[in-house]
Amino acid sequence: MSDINVPIGSTLKKIRENKGYTQKEISDHMMARSTYTKFENDDITPTLSKYLSILDHMDMSHEEFIYLLNDFELGQKETILYLFKQLEKNPTLELVYEIIEKGETLVQKRYDQLTLDILNVCRGYAVLLEEHDLAKAKNYAQEVWDRMENLDKWYLAELHIINSILYLFDSDTAALLTERALETLTQYHHLEEATNLKISFLLHLTNLLMMDQKYEKALFYIKQMETESAKMDYAVMLATALIRKEVCMKKIGDTSATGLIERAIRIFDSLNKHTLKELVIKDPENFLNLYSNYPVKEIQSELLTSH
Known part of the structure; x- marks a missing residue:
């Protein structure tokens, strides 16, 4: 959500009005109407439970809401994740190098471990696709596995990573x-x-x-x-x-x-x-x-x- 450039409250208000809902219908039993009004005015920030309740009453997913906040664009990290998942369908050098370029730009701004893992995965893919050197590619994959093997549980993001280094x-x-x-x-x-x-x-x-x-x-x-x-x-x-x-x-x-x-x-x-x-x-x-x-x-x- 680091790329969000629109206040949350004004976006909530716009969505609610476009869908024809009243503040009372959205606030429902989870909060007072006056509390919800403060959210729309950006006077206060909703808790996670209230945020999810608001989206539920607006018939909207978190992913769609974040997309709207970014003016129908993916954020920087979301773009990298989206492109990375496309590698499972379309493993091309062009896509690999696009991910590497975007990933390097992001990690120059801030630390992001998942993006660092994706960068190593893509460097391994580049070696596989360009040099056909499985042994060299495994060096990049090993760096990723050194972190993944110590995690107690894998979620979807980690499973995408592990899938991409299975050749290790x-x-x-x-x-x-x-x-x-x-x-x-x-x-x-x-x-x-x-x-x-x-x-x-x-x-x-x-x-x-x-x-x-x-x-x-x-x-x-x-x-x-x-x-x-x-x-x-x-x-x-x-x-x-x-x-x-x-x-x-x-x-x-x-x-x-x-x-x-x-x-x-x-x-x-x-x-x-x-x-x-x-x-x-x-x-x-x-x-x-x-x-x-x-x-x-x-x-x-x-x-x-x-x-």
């Missing part, structure tokens, strides 16, 4: 971390962000398991990825799960579900994602694998609208 670990450890993350994310089952994050964890983990040739274990998580992607109607992630499923089944000699890659190709055709189709035909085993020497730049434009 061997595949078995990555699976344990993913299981812990998935269990935590079940508590956020009403939030679409949690489902997106769950699918992204499964995407990263199955990459690592397949690279270690642990195909049966990979299949266990691929099936979860398939289910979650289908439930959320995420076509590109569903197609990716189908591709990996057929690759792993062939590796273990299971031919009971052939034609999955062809089905994925049809999905890409229907979405006009012809580059992704070509990449599947060229190398299905490494499709969307950030951790191998894979031509990430070839899929940038296709991934941009993957969700």
Whole structure:
């Protein structure tokens, strides 16, 4: 909220009037009408409980209210977090360097540990995407993990960070971390962000398991990825799960579900994602694998609208 440039009270008043509510309707039983009037006049600041009650009676979320306070713009840190989450959908060098630029600007103004973590994550991504040097990228990821492993509990912000450094670990450890993350994310089952994050964890983990040739274990998580992607109607992630499923089944000699890659190709055709189709035909085993020497730049434009 450091970027807010509009007094809270005047914004509350404007929203209330635009929605046609009276001060009495907004104050309800939580506070005296005179107290609410003082909030609108910026004479006093509401407590957290009263602030949340006001928003509830105005049919508005905290996120939307903060967005309005910033004149329909994200704040500096909120912008960094927003862009960082886009990496799970669109891992491009252009986006990575945009986050690094904005993050460095913020930490020059004030200390912010989460932004420092994001900067190290993005520097690791830059190495993966530009130099294809997994060992060098792990140096940045290790700096992030040194802090994360000492936290008692992970919330959504921390889970986004951990997901982005999963390549730091061997595949078995990555699976344990993913299981812990998935269990935590079940508590956020009403939030679409949690489902997106769950699918992204499964995407990263199955990459690592397949690279270690642990195909049966990979299949266990691929099936979860398939289910979650289908439930959320995420076509590109569903197609990716189908591709990996057929690759792993062939590796273990299971031919009971052939034609999955062809089905994925049809999905890409229907979405006009012809580059992704070509990449599947060229190398299905490494499709969307950030951790191998894979031509990430070839899929940038296709991934941009993957969700």
